[in-house]
Amino acid sequence: MLTLRDVKGVGDATIKKLNDLDIHSVFEVFSFLPRKYIDLKSPIKVIDAQAGxxxxxxxxxxSVSNVTRSKTKSFFVIFSDNLANNRIYFKAMFYNMPFLHDGxxxxxxxxxxxxxxxxxxxLTVVNPSLEKIEKISKLDGIYTLYPLGSTMGQNAFKNIVYSALDSVxxxxxxxxxxxxxKDFALCFEAAHRPTSINIAERAIDSLASLxxxxxxxxxxxLRNNAQKARKVFYNFDNFRIVDYINTLSFAPTDSQTQAFEDIMSDxxxxxxxxxxxxxxxxxxKTAVAFFAMCAAAKGGKQAALMAxxxxxxxxxxxKFAQVAKATGIRFALLTSSCTQSERKNVLAGLKNGYYQCVIGTNSIVSDDVEYKNLALAVIDEQHRFGVNDRAKLERKGACDVLSLTATPIPRSMALTFYENIAISRIEKRAEAQTNVITSVYEDLQSSVEFIVRKLKEGKQAFIVCPSIFDAEGNNLMSIESFMRDFGNLFDDFPVSVIHGKLKNEEKERAMTEFSQGNTRLLVATSVIEVGIDTKATEILILNSDRFGLSSLHQLRGRVGRDGSEAHCILHSSNKGEKAIERLQTLEKSNDGQYLAEVDFEMRGAGDFLGVKQSGRSLTPMFxxxxxxxxxSNAKEYADKFLSNLSLNELLTLTRTSKSKIDAFLDTINSVTLNS
Structure with missing residues (x-):
């Protein structure tokens, strides 16, 4: 096997620098891909260049200036732009390069x-790389730019990459x-030494698919190894779907009824x-969850819903209390707010089987909670829970898992990672259609004043900030900066603040105060994305371009829940074409599934696979x-060429740390559940 020392020009000093870049093998040299490609066949006008x-x-x-006598020994050259008929001028500053002056x-x-x-x-540039037009050699073709920082020069690293590619x-x-x-080798060659931008982009996409x-x-x-034949059975002799429907105060939609049938079949x-x-x-979705709990209880088992x-x-x-009363089901609520006496009573009832259902937070998977015959776990908004929480439920007996999510799953994701995971899609009820008017505001002051006017009219409102505290080099509107700059505008209204750094009791108290109407304004981060029913009709989302469409849609869903007219104000000063397009899409559509598809196309899988970088999901190896x-390409390749490989062979192919693969699989499992 080729090692770093086998590569021409790589010695101890170079290996140390490569290790600083987290490169320890030849494969990792190949995996250290260019950050950017620049077509050096196509210069541009200096007037069209963007700063930085x-x-x-x-x-x-x-003209050429004299070299200064200062420590930097600087000088400058005035150039006229060849592409602008030499009518536009720009300055090139040279520092610590006096040897170039006489040339x-x-x-x-x-x-x-x-x-x-x-x-x-x-129009100024500093220390440019340059060549005479008649002697161009390096500044031609496709220039690859690597994320090397100050560890190593671009040319030095390229020489290592090229030597390694030549070796194989x-x-x-x-x-x-x-x-x-072989496919890896072809892709690496094209990614590091492309002859066109198109070839480079295709190589990168192919590596992502591989x-x-x-x-x-x-x-x-792993999923196939984990699949288990059913050993826990329900007795449905005395339970029918219609028995549950008769307890409802409304007629279920066709999609809800189909979900009932899907669950019974499962x-x-x-x-x-x-x-x-x-x-x-x-x-x-909640009515469907309650149906599954009733079915389990009437089938002789216990069910747990974790919120x-x-x-x-x-x-x-x-809400479940009404269903339980109509069906004769005994259930309990178990949260951290339960008194010691209440908790003791609930734990005893779950252990001896008195309570057929329990609803709670992760308290229901605490070590001291024992179940007599738990069989069903219902996880509401499951992306808020880690793999460990679900594993605890399974160890306590939950062999059947039903998950609720308000983030629609893009069809391409469903076809790839969810091919054997059942999905029931619930359509919104006609009477549940919200009347939320969405508008994009560029001016921050105007958007805040809109909320102030609505509060004066007696409305309730959310203001969502993308971060909690200010950060150097970050011009986002944090809760800290918002309250400092605009807090005085809300002196006449009771205001609460909620974010992820608060203790659970503090967050619960703030949400309770708001839901009960004691607080008129709730300033928060996106922790309210998964929230409760409130009478709020206004929401302002600051720096909204930093959120995914699906997240914005969930935040928008916090207002107008009773069908009354509501407003969602999306503040963004981002003038980028893609940012504007995304926010305009939200202005025009209230269809969550459509928005999920558009978000996936625009931003990648960040909201769905969980590994985010500026909203995007990244593959674990590269x-x-x-x-x-x-x-789609990954699924096709896996079907054709990898299905016969053993698990050990597949793990060998990753050539990366097991923790990276485990972390990626955990994010997949956190959505696909029981896999």
């Missing part, structure tokens, strides 16, 4: 690779892994249930972005 952007320019020398002559044309200075109103060129590949190893195809295959192996099947109930805010917050658990318990086409 790496660009290729061509200019003619018009410049007026009238000589150069090609320059550089960044435009951030100084407004100044012409290698023969044998055995079960021959096909994918990456996901391996992880998908590992996921399938609970009667020869394998354990693993089903996701996916539906928009107000679609009636992400205590206040939401309490809300569920109040940290490449995921989109619908890459998912």
């Amino acid at each position: 952007q790496l660009v290729l320019l061509e200019g003619r020398v018009e 410049f002559s007026v009238g000589q044309s150069y090609r320059l690779l550089t960044r435009l200075s951030n100084d407004q109103g100044s 060129k012409g290698a023969t590949y044998e055995g079960n892994l021959a096909k994918i190893n 990456d996901l195809s391996i992880v998908l295959s590992i996921y399938r192996k 609970m009667r099947s020869s394998e354990y249930m693993s089903r996701i109930i996916s539906g928009d805010v107000g679609s009636g 992400p917050t205590e206040i939401l658990a309490t809300q569920h318990a109040k 940290s490449l972005e995921v989109n619908a086409q890459i998912l």
Whole structure:
């Protein structure tokens, strides 16, 4: 096997630098992919360059200054832009490079690779890489830019990559892994030494697909190994779907009725249930969850519903009480707010089987909670829970798992990672259609004043900030900066603040005060995305371009829940074309499934696979972005070429730390449940 020391030009000092970049093998050299590709065949006009952007320019020398006597020994050259008929001028500053000075002559044309200075109103570049037009060698073709920081120079690293690629060129590949190893080699060659931008982009996408195809295959192996034949059975002799429907104060929709039938079929099947109930805010997922709990209880087993917050658990318990009374089911609420006496009573009832159902937060999986015959776990907004919480429920006996999510799953995701996971989609009831008017505001002051006016009219409102505290170099509106800059506008109204750094009791208290109407304004981070029923009709989301469409849609769902007119104000000063397009999409549509599909296409799988970087999901091996086409290609490749490989062979292919793969699989499992 080729080692770093076998690569031409790599010695101890270079290996230390590579290790500082977290590169310890030749494969990791190949995996350290370019951050950016620049087509050096196509220079641009200096007037079209953006500040800070790496660009290729061509200019003619018009004048050369003298070298200063200062410590920096600086000088500058005035160029006229060849692409602008030499009518536009820009300055190139050179620091600590006096040896270049005498090489410049007026009238000589150069090609320059550089960044435009951030100084407004100044067309200036600093220490550019440059070559004479008639002697171009390096500043031609496709320039690869690697994220090296100050550890190593670009050319030095490229020499290592090229030497390593030359070392494996012409290698023969044998055995079960021959096909994918050959494909890796071809992709790496094209990614590091592309002859066009198109070839580079295709190589990167292919590597992303190879990456996901391996992880998908590992996921399938683990899932298949974990599948179990049913050993816990329900007795449904005295329970029918219509028995539950008769307890409802409304007629279920067709999609709800279909979900009832799906659940009954799962609970009667020869394998354990693993089903996701996916539906928009107000679609009636809770009624489906209650049906499953009733079915389990009437079938002779216990059921547990785990909610992400205590206040939401309490809300569920109040609603379930009506169903329990009509069906004769005994249930309990178990949260951290229970008194010692109440908790003791609930624990005893769960252990001896008196309580057939329990609703709570992660208190229901505490070590001291024992169940007589727990069989069903219902997880509300499951993305708020870790794998460990679900594992605890399973160890306590929950063999059937039903998960509720208001974040619709994109079809491409469903077809790839959810192919054997049952999904029931619940359509929103006609009378539950919300009347929320969504508007994009660029001006912060105007958006805040809108909320103030609504509060003066007696309305309740949320204001959502993207962060809690100010951070250097970050111009986002944090809760800290919002309260400092605008807090005085709300002196006449009771205000609460809620964010993830607060203790659970403090968050619960703030939400309770707001839900009961004691607080008129709730300033929060996105922790309210999964929330409770309130009478709030106004929500302002600051720096909304930093949120995914699905997250914004969930936040929008916090208002107008009773059908009254409501407003969602999306503040954004981002003038980027993509940001504007995304927010305008939200303005025009209230369809959660449609928005999830658009979000996936625009931002990648960040909201769905959980590993986020600016909202995007990255593949575990190469940290490449995921989109619908890459998912589709990964599934096709896995089906064709990897299905016959063993788990050990697949793990060998990853050539990365086991923790990275485990972390990625955990994020998949956190959505797909029981897998």
